[in-house]
Amino acid sequence: xxxxxxxxxxxxxxxxxxxxxxxxxxGEFLTILGESGSGKTxxxxxxxxxxxxxxxxxxxxxxxxxxxxxxxxxxxxxxxHYALFPHLTVEENVNYGLRVAKLPKDEIxxxxxxxxxxxxxxxxxxxxxxxxxxxxxxxxxxxxxxxNRPRLLLLDEPLSALDANLRRQMQVELKSLQREVGISFVFxxxxxxxxxxxxxxxxxxxxxxxxxxxxxxxxxxHPATAYTAQFIGHTNLLRGEIKxxxxxxxxxxxxxxxxxxxxxxxxxxxxxxxxxxxGSGSDVNAVTFHAKIQHQAFHGATELLQVVCGDGLTLSVxxxxxxxxxxxxxxxxxxxxxxxxxxxxxxx
Amino acid sequence: xxxxxxxxxxxxxxxxxxxxxxxxPYALLLCYSFWSVSPSQTIVHSWTLxxxxxxxxxxxxxxxLFRSMWIAARVMIFSLLLxxxxxxxxxxxxxxxxxxxxxxxxxxxxxxxxxxAYAWKTILGSDGVLNTLLQYVHLTKHxxxxxxxxxxxxxxxxxxxxxxxxxxxxxxxxxxxxxxxxEASQDLGASPLQTFWRVIFPLSIPGVLAGAxxxxxxxxxxxxxxxxxxxxxxxxxxNIVVSLxxxxxxxxxxxxxxxxxxxxxxxxxxxSEQLEKxxxxx
Amino acid sequence: MSAGRSAxxxxxxxxxxxxxxxxLPIVTLIVxxxxxxxVGGFPxxxxxxxxxRMLFADDAIWExxxxxxxxxxxxxxxxxxxxxPAALALDRANFPGKALFRRLxxxxxxxxxxxxxxxxxMLFHDSHVKLSLLTIVLGHGTALISxxxxxxxxxxQKLDRAQEEASLDLGANYWQTFWRVTIPNLRxxxxxxxxxxxxxxxxxxxxxxxxxxxxxxxxxxxxxRLRRGIxxxxxAISTIxxxxxxxxxxxxxxxxxxxxxxxxxxxxxxxxxx
Numbered sequence: 015x016x017x018x019x020x021x022x023x024x025x026x027x028x029x030x031x032x033x034x035x036x037x038x039x040x041g042e043f044l045t046i047l048g049e050s051g052s053g054k055t056x057x058x059x060x061x062x063x064x065x066x067x068x069x070x071x072x073x074x075x076x077x078x079x080x081x082x083x084x085x086x087x088x089x090x091x092x093x094x095h096y097a098l099f100p101h102l103t104v105e106e107n108v109n110y111g112l113r114v115a116k117l118p119k120d121e122i123x124x125x126x127x128x129x130x131x132x133x134x135x136x137x138x139x140x141x142x143x144x145x146x147x148x149x150x151x152x153x154x155x156x157x158x159x160x161x162n163r164p165r166l167l168l169l170d171e172p173l174s175a176l177d178a179n180l181r182r183q184m185q186v187e188l189k190s191l192q193r194e195v196g197i198s199f200v201f202x203x204x205x206x207x208x209x210x211x212x213x214x215x216x217x218x219x220x221x222x223x224x225x226x227x228x229x230x231x232x233x234x235x236h237p238a239t240a241y242t243a244q245f246i247g248h249t250n251l252l253r254g255e256i257k258x259x260x261x262x263x264x265x266x267x268x269x270x271x272x273x274x275x276x277x278x279x280x281x282x283x284x285x286x287x288x289x290x291x292x293g294s295g296s297d298v299n300a301v302t303f304h305a306k307i308q309h310q311a312f313h314g315a316t317e318l319l320q321v322v323c324g325d326g327l328t329l330s331v332x333x334x335x336x337x338x339x340x341x342x343x344x345x346x347x348x349x350x351x352x353x354x355x356x357x358x359x360x361x362x
Numbered sequence: 363x364x365x366x367x368x369x370x371x372x373x374x375x376x377x378x379x380x381x382x383x384x385x386x387p388y389a390l391l392l393c394y395s396f397w398s399v400s401p402s403q404t405i406v407h408s409w410t411l412x413x414x415x416x417x418x419x420x421x422x423x424x425x426x427l428f429r430s431m432w433i434a435a436r437v438m439i440f441s442l443l444l445x446x447x448x449x450x451x452x453x454x455x456x457x458x459x460x461x462x463x464x465x466x467x468x469x470x471x472x473x474x475x476x477x478x479a480y481a482w483k484t485i486l487g488s489d490g491v492l493n494t495l496l497q498y499v500h501l502t503k504h505x506x507x508x509x510x511x512x513x514x515x516x517x518x519x520x521x522x523x524x525x526x527x528x529x530x531x532x533x534x535x536x537x538x539x540x541x542x543x544x545e546a547s548q549d550l551g552a553s554p555l556q557t558f559w560r561v562i563f564p565l566s567i568p569g570v571l572a573g574a575x576x577x578x579x580x581x582x583x584x585x586x587x588x589x590x591x592x593x594x595x596x597x598x599x600x601n602i603v604v605s606l607x608x609x610x611x612x613x614x615x616x617x618x619x620x621x622x623x624x625x626x627x628x629x630x631x632x633x634s635e636q637l638e639k640x641x642x643x644x
Numbered sequence: 645m646s647a648g649r650s651a652x653x654x655x656x657x658x659x660x661x662x663x664x665x666x667x668l669p670i671v672t673l674i675v676x677x678x679x680x681x682x683v684g685g686f687p688x689x690x691x692x693x694x695x696x697r698m699l700f701a702d703d704a705i706w707e708x709x710x711x712x713x714x715x716x717x718x719x720x721x722x723x724x725x726x727x728x729p730a731a732l733a734l735d736r737a738n739f740p741g742k743a744l745f746r747r748l749x750x751x752x753x754x755x756x757x758x759x760x761x762x763x764x765x766m767l768f769h770d771s772h773v774k775l776s777l778l779t780i781v782l783g784h785g786t787a788l789i790s791x792x793x794x795x796x797x798x799x800x801q802k803l804d805r806a807q808e809e810a811s812l813d814l815g816a817n818y819w820q821t822f823w824r825v826t827i828p829n830l831r832x833x834x835x836x837x838x839x840x841x842x843x844x845x846x847x848x849x850x851x852x853x854x855x856x857x858x859x860x861x862x863x864x865x866x867x868x869r870l871r872r873g874i875x876x877x878x879x880a881i882s883t884i885x886x887x888x889x890x891x892x893x894x895x896x897x898x899x900x901x902x903x904x905x906x907x908x909x910x911x912x913x914x915x916x917x918x
Contacts, residue, residue, distance in 0.1 A: 017524075064545050084548040099547035100643035101564045111550035144643070162550065368818045369737035376730035376789070377745060383786040384748055387763030394766060426747035444662050451659045455652060463659070465897055470666045472840075472893045474847040476863050477882040480870065481669035484676065484683045484879070491672055522665065554651060576754070582755020586849060590870065600758055606855065607762055619764075620759045627755055 015040045015198055016061070016079070016166055021070030023056055030056050032222045034070070038166070038200060045201045045209040048219035052092040054202045057219070058168050059202075061200065064090045072167060090159035091130035091168040095175065096151045098143040104154050105130075105139040111162040127182040132191065149180050156188075160195060169201045173208065185211050193222075199214050206246045210234065218242055220358070241358035243280035248318070250329045252352065261352070264325045268301045268349040278355050283318060283332035285351035300346040305329065307341055321345070388624075394617035403611055413618035423602065423619065430598040432455050433516055434581035440521040440530075441577040442570065445528035449569075450562075452529075453536035464533075471526040479590050482519045486510040486591070511593025519591055520581045527580065528573035535569030536562070567641040575634040599623065670886060679881035680758025695880040705881060708865035715781050715861055716845040723841050724834065727792025732826075736801045750794075752787040757850025760787055761855070765854040776857035783851045788844060792837045799833030832899055839896040843889060 016038040023031040033052045037043050048054040059065040061072060063084030072080040090111070098107050108129055112122045130136045133153035138146055143154070159167055169188075173181045189212050192199045203209055206289060209216050210230040218225040218233065218241075226238045237243035240251055254263030256277045261270045263279065270277075271277055289302060305321035306326070312335065319331040321343060329344060395413055400406045416421045448467070456463050470478070485491045488505035496502040508514055539562060547557040585600035592598065599619065606616030676683055680690025699705060730749055734742070752760045764783050768775060811821040827834070833860065850864045856864055862885075866878060 062545075062549060064548075083553075084545070085551050091546070091549045092544050093546055095540075095542065097540065097542040099543060099546070099561060101561075109554075110547070114550060114552045114556055114560075142643075155530075158550065164366050256628075364736050365818060369733070369739075371818075372729040373733040373737050373739055376726040376733060376749070377739075379726045379786070380730075380745065380748055380789070383764065383782060384752070384760075387760075389769045390766045390770065391759070391763045413877070435711055444665070447655060448662045449660045455655055461901070464664060465894065467666075468897065469890060469893055470670070472843055473670065473889045474863070474882070474885050476847065476849060476866060477673065477885055478669060480866075480878060480882060481673040483870075484874065485669060485672055489685060490683075491676070491686055498686050522669065525662065525666065558651075579754055580756075583758065585756070585758055603758060603762070604853070607765075613766070616762065620762060622757060624759055631754065631764045 016200075017073040017074060018061070019058075019071050019073070021057070021060060021067045021072065023053070023060060024063065024068050024307045027315055030222055031060075031067075032052075034219075034222075034224060036227065038126060038198055038225065041188065041196050043199045043201065043212060043214045044217060045203060045213040045215070046217050046219055047203060047209040047245075049105060049204055049208060051221070052219040053222040054204075054219050055170060058091075058170055058200065058202050061166070062089055062168050063087050088165040089168060090162050090164040090166075091154075091170065092155045094160050094170045094172065096143075096148075096155040096172075098151055098154060098158075100143055102142075104135065104141050104143065104146070105140070107143065107154060108158045108161055110158065115162075125161050129157040132160070132194075133157045149184070150210055152176070152184070156191070160197070164197065164341065165196050169199060170259055171203055172201075174203070174205075177254060181208075187213065210246070215283060216246075218245065220245075225358070236353055237280055237355055239356045239358045240278055240280070243353070243355050248283050248330060248332070250281045250283065251355075252281055253277075254279070261349075264327045265323065266301055266327075268299070268352070270349065270354075272354060278357060279352040280355045281329075281352050283330040284316075286331040286345050286347045288331070288333055289346050297346075297348045300348050301333060302346040305345055307339055307343060310339065319343075363528045391617050391620055391624075394614050395621045397614045397617075399612050399614055405613060413615045416615060417618060417622065420454065423599075426597060427599050427622075428601055429513070430582055430600075433513055433520070433596075433598065436517045437520040437524055437581040438574050438578040440517070441525045441528040442574055444521065444525045446532055446566075448525075448538055449529045449532035450535055452497070467526050467529050467533075470522075471530075475523060475586065478523055479519055479587055482515065483510065483590050486515055486518075510591060511596065513592065513596045515591040515593075516584075516587045516596050519587045520584060521586075523601060524580060525578040527576045530576065531572035531576070532566060532569040535566045539565050564641070565643065568638040571634050571638045571641070575630060579630055583623060583627070673879050674883045674886065676777045677876060677883045679879075681877065683801040683874050683876050683879065695849050695876040698875075699880040699884075700879050702877065703866060704860075705862070708860040711777060711859050712846050712862040714869070715777060715784060716842045719784035719788055719845045720838050720841045722781065722790045723788040724838060726785075727789045728796050728830070728834065728836065730793045731796035731800060732790060734797055739785065745750035750790045752851075753790045757848070758853065761851040764851070768855070774857060775855055777859050779855040780852050780861065783855045784845045784848055787848075787851050788841045791844065795833045795837035795840070798831055799830045803829050818881075836896050836899050839892055839899070843892045847885075847889075888908075 018034055018036040018038075021031060021034045022029070027213075034057060035253075046054045046057060046361070056065060060067050060080070063080075063082065067080060074088070079089075099110065105126060109122050109126045112125060117125075126139075127136065131155055135150060135153050135157065138150065138154075143151055146154070152175075155172070166215075166304050171241045173184050173188075176184060185208060188199075188201075201209075201212060213230055215229055216233050217227045220241055223307060226233055226324060228236075233242065234247055237246065237249075242247040243251065252263040252266070254261055254266075254277055256262075256270060256272050256274055258274075259269055259271065259275055260267055261272070261279070287318060303323055305323045307319055308322050311322040315335065316332050317335050319333065319339070320328060321331055322328050329345075394405075396409045396411070397408055398406045398408070398412055436564075451464050452460060452467070458619075486509040487493070488507065489509070490510065492509060493502070493505040496506070497504075543561055543565075544557055547561045548554070552560060580600075583600050584598065585604055588596050588598045588601050600623075603616045603619050603623075606612045606619070670751075675688055677695055678691050678693070679685075679688040680692040680694065681688075730745075733739075761783060764779070765775070768771075768779050773779065787864060803826070808821055809824050811825045812818075816824060847863055848861070849867065850859070852861055852864055860868065862881075866881065869875070869878060
């Protein structure tokens with residue numbers, strides 16, 4: 015539905031986006047994930063029309079979108095700080111786009127009440143934005159955008175100003191709203207957990223380039239680069255050598271079918287298991303090793319152990335919570351869980 | 363946190379000074395407006411409403427007042443017409459040069475009023491710069507008389523003087539408009555012009571009101587421009603007051619007029635303030 | 645994000661036109677101060693410094709300049725002495741009639757100057773005080789208190805209360821805290837106010853008109869000359885006044901810009917009626 019082709023953007027001499035190509039499907043919830051400075055907001059603003067790309071093009075359903083000014087695009091935005099018009103009531107905010115488009119009064123009234131009902135804010139129609147809470151303002155911003163039935167909805171970190179509980183609640187609501195409405199959502203955030211909860215696909219942006227674009231599960235279990243592996247969830251990065259079909263990282267080694275040379279592996283903490291005795295290992299190929307517990311962090315349902323092996327290698331291990339762990343542990347992991355990843359070089 | 367002694371120490375001296383040098387004089391003004399002047403040019407301290415009756419009985423006072431208000435209204439309108447787009451340009455378009463342009467706006471503001479009024483006098487006269495220039499380029503054969511010693515000259519000069527006064531408050535309110543509102547409006551389909559009328563202008567109204575009030579009130583009470591440039595057809599209410607305190611020696615009457623002006627100004631300020639509050643969305 | 649394509653075409657021209665309107669008269673004045681054939685007449689010819697020479701030999705003018713300087717400095721002292729505590733009072737104290745006090749202090753700035761001038765002249769007349777430079781000083785000082793109050797009040801909003809609390813906590817009393825902590829923090833506001841008051845006082849006519857004794861201030865001296873007839877000597881002194889005003893206001897501006905943006909300064913500059 016939306017095709018971003020080789021879009022690049024520089025502010026003066028400063029390149030913010032480099033050669034971004036991305037397709038967004040009909041009805042998809044895509045998250046553009048990245049740290050501050052990654053260029054994610056710039057990309058969103060280019061799609062919305064508030065910035066123009068230095069090179070490249072954007073097509074919506076085959077036609078050039080980037081040649082249109084923002085007020086002619088069938089794209090609407092939910093702004094980070096909501097940008098509700100302070101001099102208009104909630105109702106007037108929501109029907110703003112419809113009034114500008116000079117739709118008939120009855121249609122406006124119907125669509126506005128639908129939109130307000132959808133975000134559960136019908137009772138506040140006559141209030142002014144200054145009188146409602148942040149979470150409520152956010153819903154109005156959403157209604158104001160959706161009431162115009164855009165082909166694409168852009169959301170610029172809309173949940174970042176909310177407290178944690180409200181945030182989680184809104185994540186669920188947004189997701190179900192998207193399903194209900196059926197429009198493609200492009201959601202920008204720096205919060206990787208949020209991205210994983212809500213998205214059909216995640217586009218991870220790093221320093222102006224796309225690091226990886228995949229579904230949350232795919233990106234989590236098969237990160238392409240070291241950066242991806244570390245940014246999304248926790249991981250252990252094992253650095254080693256592959257020689258004659260064997261990967262060697264410090265004192266750990268296992269068989270791999272990969273070419274010779276230096277290698278980097280991502281091993282998720284939850285994939286390292288504690289061996290409690292004979293016969294607990296279901297994987298005969300598992301790599302076993304000893305380690306001492308250095309630190310134990312309680313995370314509620316799980317705990318994160320920091321262990322150090324005999325050769326000085328430190329690893330994070332996530333297990334179910336248990337009190338009174340002994341200092342010495344026998345641990346194992348399956349070679350399949352050691353995912354090879356590319357290096358993530360510094361970009362200038 | 364601040365002790366009673368501290369608060370008394372910072373409050374009392376200014377309070378006393380202001381009471382002595384502002385409150386008492388204004389009170390005196392009030393009193394004088396109810397007194398009268400005897401034929402032998404002394405002030406008679408008996409209470410009377412004669413002065414106020416005089417104001418309404420003799421046409422010239424009301425006429426002059428209305429003329430002054432009409433001049434002030436024109437100055438206000440022109441200042442806004444000149445000032446608003448300039449403030450808008452400064453706020454939304456000037457970018458890196460905003461600082462420089464801002465200074466360029468406030469500099470004329472603080473350059474001597476007298477200097478600027480005098481400048482116009484030299485420009486508008488029949489032998490002045492403008493007339494001789496027009497004749498030099500053969501656009502006119504004879505000097506244009508209406509340029510000087512007319513209400514036109516007063517309106518022109520006062521617009522020149524009070525346009526910066528109009529620009530500043532409008533600029534201040536425009537600066538306070540979050541730019542994401544402009545983007546939101548365009549995102550929702552409004553063209554730049556629609557965005558201006560539906561979003562930017564309504565939010566800038568408090569600034570417009572403040573600028574309009576300044577321009578109007580300050581022009582209304584002006585006495586210098588009429589004296590320098592107004593001629594006989596450009597006499598304003600303040601000139602009458604000045605002459606009543608000078609050659610025409612009638613302090614009580616002058617006080618009465620002044621008091622009316624004071625009341626007028628205070629009501630206008632009050633009105634403006636109420637309107638500003640109504641249109642303020644912060 | 646600028647707001648329009650068609651607007652962006654005529655707005656710059658409008659801006660240039662308005663700036664031209666604001667500056668051409670002054671530029672004309674300056675140009676003609678060097679014009680040999682006098683004040684009017686286009687085009688200017690005979691470049692000359694004669695008018696400046698005449699000006700520098702004109703004792704009466706320089707006497708009035710001296711008077712104006714004395715008045716301005718004295719007025720500055722009065723305005724600051726009463727304006728600073730007034731700002732503190734408005735910021736920190738609650739007393740009956742506070743709202744009235746606030747409006748009263750700000751009134752002379754928006755009220756036509758002649759009303760303040762003639763009210764004060766009535767006061768002096770009835771108390772049998774002779775009009776002189778002193779009465780002008782009292783007039784200016786009183787009228788300009790609002791400038792000091794407004795600037796200092798704005799500066800107080802930015803002052804971190806915690807600093808004064810820390811001073812008290814460490815054993816300094818209110819008087820010491822005032823001089824060691826409060827005033828130094830208000831330095832910029834005070835200097836800015838002083839500059840403004842000085843500039844306004846030097847140019848003041850309306851209030852001075854009614855309070856003048858034998859000694860003229862510069863504006864009133866010029867005014868007197870104007871009544872008698874225009875000479876380019878006045879262009880010369882006007883040019884000099886312009887140059888000094890320029891220096892004063894640019895200095896004031898740079899002082900303020902150290903701590904905030906143009907929007908804030910604009911808002912404070914016109915906050916006399918709110």
